[in-house]
Amino acid sequence: MSQDFSRRTFLGGTVAAAGAVAGAGLIGAGPVSAAPRGTTVDAIVVGGGLSGLAAAKTLTASGASVLVLEARNRAGGRVHNIRSPKKGAVLDAGAEFIGPTQNHIAALAREYGVPTLNTYNKGDSIFWNSGTAHRMTADVPLPLVPATAEAGPALARAQADALAGFPVGEPWKHPNARYLDSITWKQYTDQIVSSPTARSLAAVAMSAAVSVRPDELSALYYLNYIAAAGDENNPGTLIRLLSTDGGAQEKLFDGGAALIPLRMARSLGSRIVYNAPVRSIGWSGGVARVTSDAGTFTARKVIVAMSPAISGQIRYEPGLSAARLGLTRGYHMGAISKFSALYRRPFWRDKGLSGQVYGNGRPIDVTFESYAGGDHILMGFISADAMRRLDHAPESQIVHECIENFVDYFGPEARDHIDHGIFKWDLEPWSRGGPVAVSRPGTLTKYGPALREPVGPIHWAGTETADYWTGYMDGAVRSGKRAAREVLTELR
Template identity: 75%
Template structure:
């Protein structure tokens, strides 16, 4: 009977009726489109790219939707900030886009957000425990010939990620139990035997996910490699780590956050901000969602959050053991982004690309960026270095990062115009970044629960994507997939 009534309400057109959810506090200018009973078809928890992609898909199909966002803004881990002195727009979170990332690319075109190519001429700098060396920027890290055994070790990792790898379902890999019993550090020691080779293989992991080698399952990161493609193009380390032809090929003019901000503006009457969700209860075919902006009811719920923080919500009845295990087993990477703004790109004059990789102090990866006519050096602070600086005064973080740029690119780096910094570890609705990461044993024990609905609750977020998990494209893919699941049920 419940399914029959749901189908009639969905197909009968009444779902598009405008009105506030009963008992809801409409905050931030948003409104909700609800059925006369005050029960919408779908509540989306989280207005990051994944939640917005789900809401957009549902609204386009005629469903009534309410999006509950804990922050006062949309975008989640895609966020623009302004530097304090010159007011330059800086990407505080996700920034780059590259080949096979067609879902985020389609949204960028739809919302008129243009891309510019990441500067990739001259040499990059590789920093190891034995010092630093210049390497051609055009050559992806796996192709650096003069690092000897490192190339063979990276080729082995690539082969393991290609050999019939079940993308998005790594627990189905024939060697899943063994690979999931290893950390990436242990796996690295098996495939590389010199310190330089181990350093490079470990950087290949830490650069994209901001974690130490002993914090990440080898199976998890092999899936991360395999996911760096699409249904027609297998994932490769070259695509994952490269600039030209890779995931860092282009950046968004005006900042990547323009995409979710424009999506949210389009969905304005469905949006409720400053609405952290505290509880989700369901019975008799109806979910009741308790938030700081009131109580909302729906037939379905999409939780578009990282598994690492989705467990903060109270679920009634309680979640199955496997889903609870997913929440316990994922954790967020420790990361901050630091950007320094300069009058001119002095590193180019030295034949440098502005890119560096390796054992930085405290920055481990850098890129040249660009905003408002100004050239920028941007760096990631990750893992232990980030945890050390989490609660340090901002002045100390700035001093250390500028000192790091001086070590890498020369004394001109000390003459900066302005800077920007964003500590994702201290952001209460993300608790780190860039993505949720699984430690050893999690995927083989609990992996199938990553996307499996629980009652009326469906799961989105970039961590649940098949391809480009951890990236903006994966976030969009995951949101659209969760919306399709619900539409199939409602029809």
């Protein structure tokens, strides 16, 4: 996807500032707000994604005065709708699915009138392994191939480790945390599995959820990710994390998930200032001073609702704790893009296929069927090394490679697409990747408590700071509510 980028100074360096996006018009772009000046509010929220909006909503409901500073010209963060270039179909460019135990995002969807649709999950799905397609019934999350018997014990061990009194949201308190945080997910599973197919299965059980290679994150991080796939009354499970029916991919939002944050933002009105990337946060004498491109504002408290992988790019005065600095350096964003191809009819269903693929295909390694205004969609994730290779490739090359990949999976009819959509999160300057920030080995045990520990008047939100459903929309909402409660307690 071609993008027009301008260069802007950012904390002594430069970042690509998003301009026009060719072939994928922005949905719900916000106005350039007239920012209030001269008044010290109770709280400034940095970031207008779901976590920041949930924090602002909770604060205002309790009577606190709030200002939200959002770098983009829209609300939603990593929850974003785009339009296809020919038909103008609304497509989910970011977070899309919702499933059982994700009660916080479900409540917001009901409140703002955003209905859900069931993700198509009939027939067979495909496990793609080094050029070979293995069909499997769509109602099981892993293929029934001989290598599953070898990979099974590794995944069963992971599930056991994530269930055995796991301190959800505080993995550094696990009795075996130091060891689990000293190895990668690849090292964790390689101790049990040895065949290439079994290792591919163990890898996709992780990469399908977080879009990084198995050697790019701590084993302790992913065990917490599994444990977080539930709620206070339902322990997290790998099955719930990976499944469609009964799992995290069970439903999608009719009209796109971004309708929720866009409607939340509308209800907050002039409390949100767009085009306001924050450059520095300083504090003294009980007042925080937040400097952004839209002006400088003051507040008693600040909530930074950003991924820890990028929140460290703000300048803090008098400075962050050593633990918080170590934490931000130990987190990094996954490399990811979403590609969607629109079709007049779901031809894959005629072949008894669900539209779902998992495996080591390239450039797309995971697919789902989706919907948009009466058109059926094959949506695929481009992740990790495949995404890094295509980050700066022309749109025509990406479309060609993705469509040919769909041909591999679903047959030559996949070439008969009527439109498409692409969004490169790696090149989105205020996210720099997705779907979630992950931690390198050694980060959580050394610096984990700093994930949510306030620094001066600053509290931290963002889906990465959630206890349950970290990395998901529900986790984002949970984190915003939790940070708001912390601030309200201190304001009283």
